[in-house]
Amino acid sequence: MPRHRPVISRDCWLAILLVAHTIVTLLGCEHRQKFDDSEPVESSSFGDQPIEPLPLTVDFDPARAALGEALFAEPKMSGDSKVACTDCHHEGHGLADDKPHSSVSGRPDSAVNSPTMYNVRFLYKLSWGGKFESLESHIDALMVNPKVMASSWELATKQLSEVASYRQKFASVFPDGLTPSNVRLAILDYERSLVTPNAPFDQYLRGDAQAVSPEVKRGYAMFKSYGCSSCHQGVAIGGNLFERIGVLRDFFADRGHFDNADLGRFNVTQRDQDRFVFRVPSLRNVALTAPYFHDGSAATLEAAVTDMANYQLGRDLPERDRSALVAFLRSLTGEYRGQSL
Amino acid sequence: MNASRTLRSSLAIVVAGFVCLLAYSAVESVDYAEEQAYSRDLRRVQAATAELNERVLKSRSALMTQYDPLVHALRDLRQLHERLKRVPDFLGASAAVDLRAQLQKSEAQLREKDELVENFKTHNSVFKIRCTISRSWQTR
Numbered sequence: 001m002p003r004h005r006p007v008i009s010r011d012c013w014l015a016i017l018l019v020a021h022t023i024v025t026l027l028g029c030e031h032r033q034k035f036d037d038s039e040p041v042e043s044s045s046f047g048d049q050p051i052e053p054l055p056l057t058v059d060f061d062p063a064r065a066a067l068g069e070a071l072f073a074e075p076k077m078s079g080d081s082k083v084a085c086t087d088c089h090h091e092g093h094g095l096a097d098d099k100p101h102s103s104v105s106g107r108p109d110s111a112v113n114s115p116t117m118y119n120v121r122f123l124y125k126l127s128w129g130g131k132f133e134s135l136e137s138h139i140d141a142l143m144v145n146p147k148v149m150a151s152s153w154e155l156a157t158k159q160l161s162e163v164a165s166y167r168q169k170f171a172s173v174f175p176d177g178l179t180p181s182n183v184r185l186a187i188l189d190y191e192r193s194l195v196t197p198n199a200p201f202d203q204y205l206r207g208d209a210q211a212v213s214p215e216v217k218r219g220y221a222m223f224k225s226y227g228c229s230s231c232h233q234g235v236a237i238g239g240n241l242f243e244r245i246g247v248l249r250d251f252f253a254d255r256g257h258f259d260n261a262d263l264g265r266f267n268v269t270q271r272d273q274d275r276f277v278f279r280v281p282s283l284r285n286v287a288l289t290a291p292y293f294h295d296g297s298a299a300t301l302e303a304a305v306t307d308m309a310n311y312q313l314g315r316d317l318p319e320r321d322r323s324a325l326v327a328f329l330r331s332l333t334g335e336y337r338g339q340s341l
Numbered sequence: 342m343n344a345s346r347t348l349r350s351s352l353a354i355v356v357a358g359f360v361c362l363l364a365y366s367a368v369e370s371v372d373y374a375e376e377q378a379y380s381r382d383l384r385r386v387q388a389a390t391a392e393l394n395e396r397v398l399k400s401r402s403a404l405m406t407q408y409d410p411l412v413h414a415l416r417d418l419r420q421l422h423e424r425l426k427r428v429p430d431f432l433g434a435s436a437a438v439d440l441r442a443q444l445q446k447s448e449a450q451l452r453e454k455d456e457l458v459e460n461f462k463t464h465n466s467v468f469k470i471r472c473t474i475s476r477s478w479q480t481r
Contacts, residue, residue: 050406124412227473230466234409241408241462247470277463313470 050224050233053202054119054284054334060192063173068190070169071183076159077143079150082106088114094288094341095194100296107147111261113296116289118336119282121192123239128261128294129268130242130279135191139184153180196285196334196341204331212331219328222321227313236282237332244277245293248314251307252276255297264294285341287330301326375429382424386447389418393454397461403469408462415455422448 071077072085088102088110089095097114112128120126125133132138142148143156157180160166170178173186201220203211223229232238242265245251252258260267265274278294286292291299298304305325309317317325333341393414399405425444428437 048404048406052407052409124416225473225477227470229406230469230473233407234412240412241466242459243463243466247467314474 049205050229051201051205051237052235053205054122054195054197054199054235056197058121058192058195061189062193064186064189065193066190067169067173068186068188068193070166071160071187072190074160076163077149077151077156077183079152079155080106081159083149085117089117094118094285096289098290100291107150110147111259112294113291115281116285117191118194118196118334118341119236119284120194122195122234122236123279123282125279128278129265131268135188136184139187139191153184156180157183194336196336199284199332199334201328201331202334213327215324215327216331219324219326219331222324223328226309226315226317226321226325228308228325231280231312232283236284238280239282241280242274242277243280243312246276246311249311251311254311255295261294283329283332285333287333288341301329305329372429372431376431379425379429382421386418386421386425389414389421390454393418393458397458400465401461411458411462415451415458418451418454422451 072089075081075084077084082105087104088097090097095117097110100113102110102114115128120135125131126135126138132141143151143153149156157178160183161178167178170182170186174182176182200211201216204216223232231241231243234240245264252262263275265277265279266272268274286304287301290301290304291297292301292304293307298307302322305322306317309315309322335341393411396405396410396414400408400411422444426441428440432440
């Protein structure tokens with residue numbers, strides 16, 4: 001019986017398979033290229049983006065917040081009546097400090113750079129090491145900290161009660177007037193009111209394609225393609241996870257020294273894995289809050305971008321990309337009470 | 342005279358019985374609004390845990406590009422546990438003890454989950470950075 005030869009030989013099958021594989025691979029590459037983040041986003045109808053605009057309105061009590069604002073600048077809040085919150089959180093400096101380490105009357109210099117108070121309500125933990133879970137626990141700790149306010153709610157209330165205008169203001173806002181609990185509530189409401197919506201980039205995210213320049217759009221594409229958005233994402237563009245400083249290159253070896261504050265989250269948890277780990281800071285209003293990092297070691301936004309690319313992303317940025325990234329970061333400066341910061 | 346006394350006694354017994362009934366219902370009755378709210382919170386723990394798990398999976402698969410939804414899910418779970426600590430009175434002492442023991446177990450699991458999610462976010466971010474580096478090498 002004659003044996004039938006197959007219509008297509010085995011070699012031929014192999015060749016077909018090889019060609020098919022090549023086509024599928026090329027199609028895959030083409031597909032990937034279509035979604036390459038290095039292309040600026042031109043459409044204002046976004047899909048899932050790592051960054052969300054800040055809400056245009058938030059809940060807080062305006063009368064309490066106004067009272068809290070006065071207390072924020074009031075030295076009588078401190079035990080020796082010499083230090084106010086605004087000594088480290090300057091209004092003209094994005095409610096951050098312009099010095100690497102805060103230096104105020106009768107206190108040792110702060111171990112870390114004082115971060116901005118704007119948009120703190122969106123942070124899931126507070127302080128560089130994430131020691132505090134809420135605004136309440138944070139201000140309670142700062143009030144009694146001998147290196148900060150060196151006071152207590154009771155002492156601050158006693159000192160405030162010596163001023164007639166405070167007694168009157170508290171009586172008009174709170175039914176039970178000036179009490180330690182109400183002083184605390186006023187400060188908390190002020191902190192919750194510190195929201196800076198409507199940054200140019202938020203306007204862009206909300207659909208106004210003309211709100212930012214092509215350079216900013218390119219910077220945002222760089223921000224994603226370089227991997228910055230792996231950590232800086234969400235409504236606060238950071239502030240919702242912990243990360244080690246020096247993921248790909250050794251930050252402290254290059255700086256040449258380190259001290260206890262550099263241990264970051266380790267100082268809170270005492271776990272080895274948390275050495276040199278910090279809460280990723282929010283990038284909202286970042287253009288206003290130099291110097292940068294927990295140690296205030298980057299004096300300018302350009303230097304901060306260069307260092308982050310170097311230590312966190314293992315990259316040396318070309319000047320063109322760095323400029324685009326800085327332009328994008330500058331577009332994150334929002335408005336407070338309707339006025340651009 | 343006897344009839345009147347019998348009538349008064351009967352009335353007194355009826356009134357006393359009614360008072361006892363009222364007292365019993367006040368002690369043993371179930372506040373349905375409270376019961377429903379508590380049951381809803383108990384069921385919500387399961388739903389919120391499922392939501393958190395789903396969000397972690399989405400994040401791991403790069404279907405979600407931010408961690409705020411993870412943070413919010415964990416915050417919701419913590420708030421639920423805080424509310425559940427206030428066990429309704431109508432449950433009785435032994436049921437309350439049993440429930441509190443289960444809540445403690447659930448809180449311990451939540452703390453563990455919280456820690457795991459924290460580690461996931463940190464490691465996932467580094468993984469994503471390494472992916473971008475490897476992609477940039479491929480395109481060179």
